[in-house]
Amino acid sequence: MDAFNTTIQLSETDRIARLRLIRSDNVGPRTFRSLLAHFGSARAALERLPELARRGGAVRAGRICSDNDARDELAASARRGVSLLAPGEAGYPPRLATLDDAPPLLGVRGAREALTRPMIAIVGSRNASGAGLKFAGQLARDLSSAEFVIVSGLARGVDQAAHRASLAGGTVAALAGGHDRIYPPEHQDLLAAIIDQGGGAISEMPLGHEPRARDFPRRNRLISGSALGVVVVEAAHRSGSLITARMAAEQGREVFAVPGSPLDPRAAGTNDLIKQGATLVTDASDILQALAPIMERPLTPAFREDDEQLAADPQANERDRIVSLLGPVPVSIDDLIRMAETSPAIVRTVLLELELAGKLERQGGGMVSLIQR
Amino acid sequence: MDAFNTTIQLSETDRIARLRLIRSDNVGPRTFRSLLAHFGSARAALERLPELARRGGAVRAGRICSDNDARDELAASARRGVSLLAPGEAGYPPRLATLDDAPPLLGVRGAREALTRPMIAIVGSRNASGAGLKFAGQLARDLSSAEFVIVSGLARGVDQAAHRASLAGGTVAALAGGHDRIYPPEHQDLLAAIIDQGGGAISEMPLGHEPRARDFPRRNRLISGSALGVVVVEAAHRSGSLITARMAAEQGREVFAVPGSPLDPRAAGTNDLIKQGATLVTDASDILQALAPIMERPLTPAFREDDEQLAADPQANERDRIVSLLGPVPVSIDDLIRMAETSPAIVRTVLLELELAGKLERQGGGMVSLIQR
Numbered sequence: 180m181d182a183f184n185t186t187i188q189l190s191e192t193d194r195i196a197r198l199r200l201i202r203s204d205n206v207g208p209r210t211f212r213s214l215l216a217h218f219g220s221a222r223a224a225l226e227r228l229p230e231l232a233r234r235g236g237a238v239r240a241g242r243i244c245s246d247n248d249a250r251d252e253l254a255a256s257a258r259r260g261v262s263l264l265a266p267g268e269a270g271y272p273p274r275l276a277t278l279d280d281a282p283p284l285l286g287v288r289g290a291r292e293a294l295t296r297p298m299i300a301i302v303g304s305r306n307a308s309g310a311g312l313k314f315a316g317q318l319a320r321d322l323s324s325a326e327f328v329i330v331s332g333l334a335r336g337v338d339q340a341a342h343r344a345s346l347a348g349g350t351v352a353a354l355a356g357g358h359d360r361i362y363p364p365e366h367q368d369l370l371a372a373i374i375d376q377g378g379g380a381i382s383e384m385p386l387g388h389e390p391r392a393r394d395f396p397r398r399n400r401l402i403s404g405s406a407l408g409v410v411v412v413e414a415a416h417r418s419g420s421l422i423t424a425r426m427a428a429e430q431g432r433e434v435f436a437v438p439g440s441p442l443d444p445r446a447a448g449t450n451d452l453i454k455q456g457a458t459l460v461t462d463a464s465d466i467l468q469a470l471a472p473i474m475e476r477p478l479t480p481a482f483r484e485d486d487e488q489l490a491a492d493p494q495a496n497e498r499d500r501i502v503s504l505l506g507p508v509p510v511s512i513d514d515l516i517r518m519a520e521t522s523p524a525i526v527r528t529v530l531l532e533l534e535l536a537g538k539l540e541r542q543g544g545g546m547v548s549l550i551q552r
Numbered sequence: 553m554d555a556f557n558t559t560i561q562l563s564e565t566d567r568i569a570r571l572r573l574i575r576s577d578n579v580g581p582r583t584f585r586s587l588l589a590h591f592g593s594a595r596a597a598l599e600r601l602p603e604l605a606r607r608g609g610a611v612r613a614g615r616i617c618s619d620n621d622a623r624d625e626l627a628a629s630a631r632r633g634v635s636l637l638a639p640g641e642a643g644y645p646p647r648l649a650t651l652d653d654a655p656p657l658l659g660v661r662g663a664r665e666a667l668t669r670p671m672i673a674i675v676g677s678r679n680a681s682g683a684g685l686k687f688a689g690q691l692a693r694d695l696s697s698a699e700f701v702i703v704s705g706l707a708r709g710v711d712q713a714a715h716r717a718s719l720a721g722g723t724v725a726a727l728a729g730g731h732d733r734i735y736p737p738e739h740q741d742l743l744a745a746i747i748d749q750g751g752g753a754i755s756e757m758p759l760g761h762e763p764r765a766r767d768f769p770r771r772n773r774l775i776s777g778s779a780l781g782v783v784v785v786e787a788a789h790r791s792g793s794l795i796t797a798r799m800a801a802e803q804g805r806e807v808f809a810v811p812g813s814p815l816d817p818r819a820a821g822t823n824d825l826i827k828q829g830a831t832l833v834t835d836a837s838d839i840l841q842a843l844a845p846i847m848e849r850p851l852t853p854a855f856r857e858d859d860e861q862l863a864a865d866p867q868a869n870e871r872d873r874i875v876s877l878l879g880p881v882p883v884s885i886d887d888l889i890r891m892a893e894t895s896p897a898i899v900r901t902v903l904l905e906l907e908l909a910g911k912l913e914r915q916g917g918g919m920v921s922l923i924q925r
Contacts (some may be wrong), residue, residue: 310815438811438823441834442683450811450834453826461814461823 187267194284196221198249198263201283202385203228204241205537208280213531215283217489228535234498235529235536255386260374261286261358270294272351272381272405277478278430280400282383286358289379293349297474298330299466300402300427302420303337303412303437304445311337311413311445314437316344318410321463323348328378330405332398333366337412337420342369346376353405354382355398356390381405399423400430407470408433410460414448421448424457429543433469435460489531490524497521501529505539509546560640567657569594571622571636574656575758576601577614578910581653586904588656590862601908607871608902608909628759633747634659634731643667645724645754645778650851651803653773655756659731662752666722670847671703672839673775673800675793676710676785676810677818684710684786684818687810689717691783694836696721701751703778705771706739710785710793715742719749726778727755728771729763754778772796773803780843781806783833787821794821797830802916806842808833862904863897870894874902878912882919 189197200221201211206228214224229240256263263284266276270291275281287294299322301315319329319341329345331338333352342350350373354361358380361367370380381401384394399422403409409427411434414420424434434457439446453459458469493501501519504510516526530547533539540550562570573594574584579601587597602613629636636657639649643664648654660667672695674688692702692714702718704711706725715723723746727734731753734740743753754774757767772795776782782800784807787793797807807830812819826832831842866874874892877883889899903920906912913923 310813314813314815437814438819438826438832439813440683440687440816440819441810442687443813446811446813447834450832453811453832454834454838459811459823459826459832461820461827465827 186269187265189265189268193221194263194265195246195249195253196225197265198252198284199244199246200225200228202244202249202252204243205232205535207534207541208283209541210531210534211283212279213489213527231532232535232537235532235534235538237536237538241535241537252385256286256358259288259358259386261288261386272298273478274298274407275381275401275405278400278404281404282401284383285401286382286384286386287379288358288381289351289374290349290377291379293328293351293377294379294381296326296328296349298328298351298406299470300330300406300409300423301337301341301412302331302399302402302409302423303414304418304420305334305336305338306445307336307340307413308443308445311437311439312340315340315412318412318437318460318463318466319344319350322466323350325463325467327407330402332395332402333361333370333380335363335366339366339369341412342373342378346372346378349376350378351405352378352380353398353401354380354384354390355394356382357384357386357388358382359386360384360389362390395419396422396426400426403427403432404430406432407473408435408466410435410437410466411449411452411457412437413439413445414452415444416447416451418448421452424452426543433458433473435466435469437461488524488527490522490528493525493529493532497525498529498532501526502533505533505547505549507548507551509542509548512545512547515547559642560638562638562641566594567636567638568619568622568626569598570638571625571657572617572619573598573601575617575622575625577616578605578908580907580914581656581756582914583904583907584656585652586862586900604905605908605910608905608907608911610909610911614908614910625758629659629731632661632731632759634661634759645671646851647671647780648754648774648778651773651777654777655774657756658774659755659757659759660752661731661754662724662747663722663750664752666701666724666750667752667754669699669701669722671701671724671779672843673703673779673782673796674710674714674785675704675772675775675782675796676787677791677793678707678709678711679818680709680713680786681816681818684810684812685713688713688785691785691810691833691836691839692717692723695839696723698836698840700780703775705768705775706734706743706753708736708739712739712742714785715746715751719745719751722749723751724778725751725753726771726774727753727757727763728767729755730757730759730761731755732759733757733762735763768792769795769799773799776800776805777803779805780846781808781839783808783810783839784822784825784830785810786812786818787825788817789820789824791821794825797825799916806831806846808839808842810834861897861900863895863901866898866902866905870898871902871905874899875906878906878920878922880921880924882915882921885918885920888920 218224264271315337323345330351436449436452436457591597637644688710696718703724776799809822809825809830
C-alpha cells in the first residue's frame with residue numbers, strides 16, 4: 180500500500196473487478212484487503228471465491244457480483260456525479276485510507292479539494308438544546324476559519340448545525356445509505372447546499388441502498404476515520420455519537436467532548452467521555468492546540484503488511500481445530516492463533532474461508548464469532 | 553510535632569503564651585512555628601521578639617499582645633462557646649493541622665466529633681443558577697450520607713446550599729471574621745442551625761474582628777486545608793472559589809469540579825479547572841472513588857522538621873547580602889538560599905527578623921518580598 184505518499188489511479192478494468200469483489204456476498208473491507216493482498220488482484224480473487232467459500236463449508240455458493248452489474252453501478256454513479264474511488268486515489272479522504280477497514284471503493288461526490296483537506300468531525304444529539312446547537316455552529320465556524328473541513332452525518336440537530344455553519348469553508352457529509360437515498364429526506368436541500376458550496380459527500384453503499392439502523396454505526400466509522408479528531412457536542416447515555424467516539428478512539432483519533440451540567444441528561448454522554456479521558460472543549464482553540472502536533476506527523480496505515488499473509492491450503496485437521504475453538508461468543512484472533520497452535524497465516528485463511536461461506540462475523544477490535552443459524 | 557497520631561493538651565499557661573505570640577504584630581502562622589521550634593516555647597519566643605525585630609531594622613517595636621489581653625480573649629471566647637485549640641488538640645481538624653501555615657490557635661465552636669471526622673469542601677458561586685444550587689445540595693446530601701462532614705464558607709449561593717443539605721450529617725463553617733462577626737449577617741440563623749444539629753464553626757480571628765476582603769482568601773485555606781478535597785460547583789473566571797481550588801492543589805488536596813455548558817459563564821471556572829486536571833464530577837461516587845485510596849494513607853505534616861532550624865545570630869554582612877537580594881518582586885526562599893551562598897538557617901533567621909520588623913511579606917508557595925513603605 181503506497182496510498183499515503185503518492186496518488187494512485189486505477190484502470191477501468193481494475194475498478195470494475197474491485198467493485199465486483201466488494202459487492203459480492205460475504206466480502207467486507209477486511210476480507211477484501213486480505214484477498215487482494217493474497218491473490219494480487221481483484222480479478223484473481225474473484226475467480227477463487229467459490230472454492231474458498233466451499234472450503235469454509237458453504238452450503239450454497241454466495242452471489243458474486245457480475246461484470247454487467249458492476250458496469251451498470253459505475254455508470255449510474257457517474258450520472259449522479261459519484262466517483263467510486265480506491266484508497267490512495269485523488270479525492271479519497273487520506274486519513275480514511277489509513278483504516279484497516281477503509282472502504283475498498285468509496286462513493287464520493289463534490290469537491291476533491293474539500294475531501295482531501297484535514298477534517299474535524301462534529302457530532303451530537305439529534306434533539307440537542309438551543310445552547311448545544313449554538314455552540315456546535317460556533318465551533319464549526321471557528322474550525323472552518325482555521326482551514327479545517329467539518330465532517331458530520333447530515334442528521335438533525337448537532338450534525339445539521341455543524342454542516343450549516345461550515346458551508347462556506349467546505350463541509351463533508353458521510354451517508355449511511357446510497358448517494359440517492361438521503362436520510363433524513365428533508366436534508367436533501369442541505370446536502371445540495373454542501374455540494375454547491377464546494378463541500379462533498381461520501382458513502383460506501385451502492386445507489387439505491389436505503390439506510391437501515393445497522394448502517395449508521397458502520398457509517399460512523401467513516402466520520403471518525405476521515406477526521407483528525409471527533410468533537411461530541413451534547414450526547415445522552417447510549418447515544419449514537421458515543422459509538423462514533425468509541426470508534427474514533429479505536430482508530431487512534433482524538434476525542435473531544437463539550438461539557439454540560441450534571442443535571443442535563445443531554446450532557447451525560449459527553450461528561451462521561453471527559454471522565455474517560457476525552458479532551459474537554461469550551462473553545463475551538465482547545466481543539467486546535469491538541470491537533471497541532473498530530474498534524475505534523477506523517478500518515479501511516481493502521482495495519483502491517485504481514486497481517487495480510489494467507490496460507491496456500493490449510494489441512495482439514497487444522498481447519499477443524501480452529502472451527503472447534505469458535506462459537507457465538509466473540510474471541511480475539513490473537514487468542515485464536517495462540518490456542519490453535521498453528522501459524523497465523525493458516526488461522527487467517529480458515530477465518531477467511533468461513534467468512535466467505537457466510538459463517539463468520541467480524542466484530543470491532545480484531546474479534547470474531549460464528550454466526551448462529 | 554506529634555499532632556497527627558496522638559492528642560495533645562496545652563496547659564493554660566502555655567495556651568495564653570501562644571495566644572500572646574500569635575496576636576502580636578508581624579507574627580503569622582509560619583513565623584509562629586519557626587519561633588516555637590527555635591526557642592522551644594511561646595514564652596521564650598515572646599521574650600526575644602523585640603530583639604529580633606530590632607535586628608531586622610524595625611524603626612519602632614511592634615505591639616506585643618499582653619498577658620491580660622490574652623486572658624480576656626480566652627475568657628470572652630469561652631463565654632461564646634469558642635475554644636482556642638492548638639494543632640493536635642482534640643477538636644482541631646486533623647488535616648488542617650498538617651498545613652505548614654495551620655493556625656497556631658484555632659477558634660472552634662460546636663461538636664468536636666464533627667470537627668475531627670473526614671471532611672469534603674463544597675464551594676462555588678454566590679450567585680449560582682438554580683441547577684447549581686440544586687446540584688450542590690444533592691452532592692452535599694450524598695456525601696453526608698457517606699459519613700463525610702461538609703465544610704464550606706457560609707456564603708450565599710453554593711455554600712449555603714451545601715451547608716443546608718448536610719445539616720443532619722454534620723457540617724462545618726469556616727469564618728473569615730471572628731466568631732461574633734458573621735458574614736453575611738443574614739446567615740446567623742444558618743450558623744445557629746449548623747451548631748444546633750451537631751456541626752461546627754472555625755475561625756483563626758479574634759472575637760470582634762470584622763472580616764475584610766483580604767481575610768477571605770486567607771480563610772479559604774482553612775476550608776481546603778481541613779478537607780480531603782474541594783468540590784467547586786459553578787464558578788466564573790477569577791472567582792473566589794478558584795482561589796480555594798488553587799490553595800487545595802498547593803496543599804495537596806484533591807480538586808473536583810462540576811462541568812457546565814461553555815455558553816454558561818458560571819461554568820467557565822469549573823471547566824477550566826477540569827482542563828487543568830481537576831476531576832470531573834457528575835455524581836458523589838466520582839468523589840468517593842477518588843478519595844478512597846487517600847483515606848487509607850496516614851496523615852503526614854506538609855513540612856519537614858529541618859525547615860525549622862534558625863541560626864543563633866547572623867553576621868551583619870550576611871544580613872546585608874540577603875536584604876540586597878530582596879525586593880518588591882516575590883522571590884523563592886530556595887533561590888534566596890542559593891544566591892546568598894550561606895546556610896539555609898541564616899537565611900531563614902534573617903527573613904524572620906525582617907518579618908518581625910514588619911518589612912517582609914510571605915506569599916504562598918515559599919515566596920517572599922519586601923514590603924514597600
